[in-house]
Amino acid sequence: MTTLWDTTGSAVVKELAAQRRTGGAVLSGVALTLVVVADESRVAEAEEAATYAAEMHPCRVLIVVRRQIEAPVPRLDAEVQIGGRLGPGEAVVLRMYGRLALHSESVVLPLLAADAPVVAWWHGPPPERLATDALAVFADRRITDSSLADDPREALRIRAEDYVPGDTDLTWTRSTAWRAVLASTLDSVAGRRGDAVQIRGGRIEGDPHNATAQLLAGWIASRCGSSIEVTDGSRHAGPSGVESVVLQLDQGEEVRVTADHRSGAVITQPNRPDGTVALPARALGDLLSEELRRLDPDEPYSDALEAATGVSGLTERSPEREHVWFDPTEDGERTDAPAAGSTS
Known part of the structure; x- marks a missing residue:
């Protein structure tokens, strides 16, 4: 493992390529890129679950930790490893400080495995609108966990209001x-x-x-x-x-x-x-691994979400999202206008 302090996204890309050359690792077996969004307090849980999932599904793991958004100077610290404690494949832990944390896609996008689907998982309370997180916009599949919200039933309703095909939730996987x-x-x-x-x-x-x-x-x-x-x-x-x-x-x-x-x-x-x-208790990594087995929309989940919340027409929505800029440091204000340079 190599730790890069106060680094840049391009330096992380170069270090990953250097380790791949040194270790002789290849990308031919990578099935997807797993982008994990976690608070610092949940990083250890997220790493353990992602490691288990990576053993079941060969993937590149990118763990995004947004820290101290109010910090006056943006900074990026990164851990780059291949075949280390985060599984047999390639893994990068990205800790972002200051305004950089609000533009994490600028660091993540160059690190995505080429021509491989992208799955984003929020290990923590997800945004009320996933489109306010650019990581959700370019992901092919999005995994949230309403059980971590203060009010899980209200979180389900929010997920239904915000749903587009490709969304799923670990509360569904637990069933x-x-x-x-x-x-x-x-x-x-x-x-x-x-x-x-x-x-x-x-x-x-x-x-x-x-x-x-x-x-x-x-x-x-x-x-x-x-x-x-x-x-x-x-x-x-x-x-x-x-x-x-x-x-x-x-x-x-x-x-x-x-x-x-x-x-x-x-x-x-x-x-x-x-x-x-048998009705075994399941670890977080097992739940995540199950969701990585499919990349198409989970229609039984959307049907169950409709019936549980009363919000209809979920499967008829467009699977595309357009980035909505949201700055959490500005008293929760947001604009419904797409951010400049956003993709869908």
Whole structure:
């Protein structure tokens, strides 16, 4: 690893090229560029998750840390490494001070892997409008995490208002295990009955303020056309905010899936003994790795987001964003006019 103090973007590019020549590394196996935006307090978590994801998906990792925007003199410090602590590929940690932090794309753009998709991940509360961050404008896919907001349910609504195809959220990814268990359970009921299963209604018992629980309810509602409520359950629902899911089926049947934090989930269905399936807790790197498996718009997520927030027409929006200049040091004022030189 090489640390460059008070450096420039061009010096970082040259150092990365020099290390590639020295180490004999090649870019032919790079599937994408992962741009991580994190506060200094969350850098260690972001690095650990990005390292795990880079082992699963060969990529160039660029970690952007915006520090002391009010500093009078802009400065860039960088760590450049290949095959180091941030995974087997190329990685650069960029710490930006002063006004440079508001123009981080000027440093990031020359570092993108050529002809490779760009995925941006905000490990922290995302901007209310992603278009105010130029890193979101040139990214092919954008990953946020509403669970880190002060009000996760309100954050979901903001994500729906700001949504364009290509957006996703780790609160949605946290529901993957629950969705898989519910789908397999209903398939089992359909196989036993010999016909299709229709969901007439149901509820989720857990934390109504948890964004994952709300998205899971939205996903079920978008698939069955019935309202699914999140009711207040115990205080031990875990990161997903879901303690149990109860579905009322046609023919008067009911299916219940209850989280058992010792063994997974217990499935209760008519005319069968209770069964247990795995429902493992997932690390942040595993969640990020799942989202890097796809680069196309996640339509089930947009359907669930629509149902959970009541904001419609998400899939009909244009996938392109136009940069909107926003200076957080100017009392939160912003202009809706595109920034000079912005791209879409």
